[in-house]
Amino acid sequence: MGKVIVVTSGKGGVGKTTSTAALGAALAQRNERVVVVDFDVGLRNLDLVMGAERRVVYDLINVIQGEAKLSQALIRDKRLETLFLLPASQTRDKNNLTAEGVERVITELKRVFDWVICDSPAGIESGATHAMRHADVAVVVTNPEVSSVRDSDRIIGLLDAKTVKAERGERMEKHLLLTRYDASRAERGDMLKVDDVLEILSIPLLGIIPESMDVLRASNLGSPVTLADARSAPAMAYFDAARRLAGEALPITIPGEKRGIFDKIFGRKAA
Amino acid sequence: MSIFGLFRKQQSAPMARERLQVLLAHERASASTDLVAVLREEILAVIARHVEIDSDKVHIKIDRDENVSILEIDVEIPLAATAQAA
Ligand SMILES: Nc1ncnc2c1ncn2[C@@H]1O[C@H](COP(=O)(O)OP(=O)(O)O)[C@@H](O)[C@H]1O
Ligand SMILES: [Mg+2]
Numbered sequence: 259m260g261k262v263i264v265v266t267s268g269k270g271g272v273g274k275t276t277s278t279a280a281l282g283a284a285l286a287q288r289n290e291r292v293v294v295v296d297f298d299v300g301l302r303n304l305d306l307v308m309g310a311e312r313r314v315v316y317d318l319i320n321v322i323q324g325e326a327k328l329s330q331a332l333i334r335d336k337r338l339e340t341l342f343l344l345p346a347s348q349t350r351d352k353n354n355l356t357a358e359g360v361e362r363v364i365t366e367l368k369r370v371f372d373w374v375i376c377d378s379p380a381g382i383e384s385g386a387t388h389a390m391r392h393a394d395v396a397v398v399v400t401n402p403e404v405s406s407v408r409d410s411d412r413i414i415g416l417l418d419a420k421t422v423k424a425e426r427g428e429r430m431e432k433h434l435l436l437t438r439y440d441a442s443r444a445e446r447g448d449m450l451k452v453d454d455v456l457e458i459l460s461i462p463l464l465g466i467i468p469e470s471m472d473v474l475r476a477s478n479l480g481s482p483v484t485l486a487d488a489r490s491a492p493a494m495a496y497f498d499a500a501r502r503l504a505g506e507a508l509p510i511t512i513p514g515e516k517r518g519i520f521d522k523i524f525g526r527k528a529a
Numbered sequence: 530m531s532i533f534g535l536f537r538k539q540q541s542a543p544m545a546r547e548r549l550q551v552l553l554a555h556e557r558a559s560a561s562t563d564l565v566a567v568l569r570e571e572i573l574a575v576i577a578r579h580v581e582i583d584s585d586k587v588h589i590k591i592d593r594d595e596n597v598s599i600l601e602i603d604v605e606i607p608l609a610a611t612a613q614a615a
Binding site: 429444 | 540541542543545546548549550552553556557560564597598
C-alpha cells in the first residue's frame with residue numbers, strides 16, 4: 259500500500275505546487291511509483307509546473323463523477339517512467355468533489371503507487387479538507403513570514419481534527435517544509451529564523467528550500483526543479499527533503515550558512 | 530555590532546516572532562473551544578451520574594505540543610460528595 263502525502267499550507271503562493279512537483283519528481287528518480295494529484299479544482303496549475311498542460315484529457319472530477327476511468331485520466335510524465343499526474347478540473351465547480359468520490363480515488367491510487375502526493379488548494383475550505391482527508395503524512399509548506407506562519411498554525415489544527423487519521427485517534431504525522439528562504443534577509447534579521455518558526459509551530463523540519471531563480475526558470479520550462487536543474491540549490495534541498503520523507507535521517511543544512519571566503523576574511527557574524 | 534550597524538534599521542524578525550507567539554497562543558485557545566465545550570458537557574454528565582458536582586467547578590484546557598496535545602481536566606468535588614460516593 260502506498261503512502262498518501264498532503265502538501266498544504268493555508269496561505270496561497272507559498273510553494274505548495276512547486277513542492278509537490280519537485281518532491282514527486284525526486285521520489286520518482288529513486289524509481290518509486292509516484293502520482294501527484296491536483297486538488298485545486300478551478301485553479302489547476304500542477305499540470306503547467308509539470309509541463310503536461312497540453313496532454314490533459316480527463317481530470318479528477320471526471321473520475322469522481324464516473325465520466326472517465328482513473329487509467330484514462332492519469333498522465334505519464336515524458337521524462338520519468340514512474341511519475342504520473344492526475345490533473346484537477348479547470349472548468350468544473352469544486353462542489354463536484356465528493357467525500358465518497360475522493361475516498362474511492364485515493365484508495366485506488368494507493369493500490370498502484372508507492373506515493374500519492376496531493377497538492378492542496380489554499381484556504382481552509384472544502385478543497386483543502388478533501389486534499390488532507392486521507393493523508394498519512396502532511397507536508398506543511400511555510401514561508402518565514404508572519405501571515406504564512408499563522409495560516410500554517412491553523413492548518414496544523416485542521417490536520418489534527420479533520421483527517422481520517424485524527425478521527426481514528428491516531429497521530430497525524432506532520433512535517434514543516436520551509437520554502438522561499440532568503441539567507442541574506444535572515445542574516446540581516448529581517449526574516450524569521452528557522453528556529454523561530456520551528457519553535458512556534460512545533461512540528462519537525464523536513465527541509466529548507468532557498469528562494470531561487472532556478473525555481474522560476476524550472477516552472478517556465480514546465481519541469482519540476484528537481485528535473486530541470488538537479489544540481490541547483492533548491493533542487494538539492496528538495497532531494498534531501500524527499501529522502502527524509504522516505505525515512506532517511508539526514509542532517510539539515512540551512513541555505514547560505516556555509517560562510518564564503520569573503521565573510522571569513524572580514525569576520526562577519528550572522529545576526 | 531559593527532560601525533555599519535549603527536546606520537541600520539532595527540531588526541524586524543524578533544518583533545515578528547513575539548507578535549506571532551502572542552497571537553497564536555490566543556488563536557489556539559479559541560480554535561479548540563468547540564472541543565473543550567463538548568468534552569466539558571460530556572465529562573460533567575458522566576461525573577454527575579455518580580457524585581453531585583457544581584458545573585462551575587469543572588475546568589478543561591487543551592495544550593498543543595510537538596507530539597501530543599495535553600488535555601487537562603480539573604474537577605473539584607465537594608467533601609460531602611466524596612464521602613457519599615465512598
Ligand atoms: N523557492 C522558491 N524560489 C523562488 N520562487 C518560488 C519558490 N517557490 C515557489 N516560488 C514561486 O512562487 C509562486 C507560487 O508558488 P506555488 O508553488 O504556485 O505556490 P502555491 O501552490 O502554494 O500557491 C510561483 O511563482 C513560484 O514559482
Ligand atoms: Mg498551488
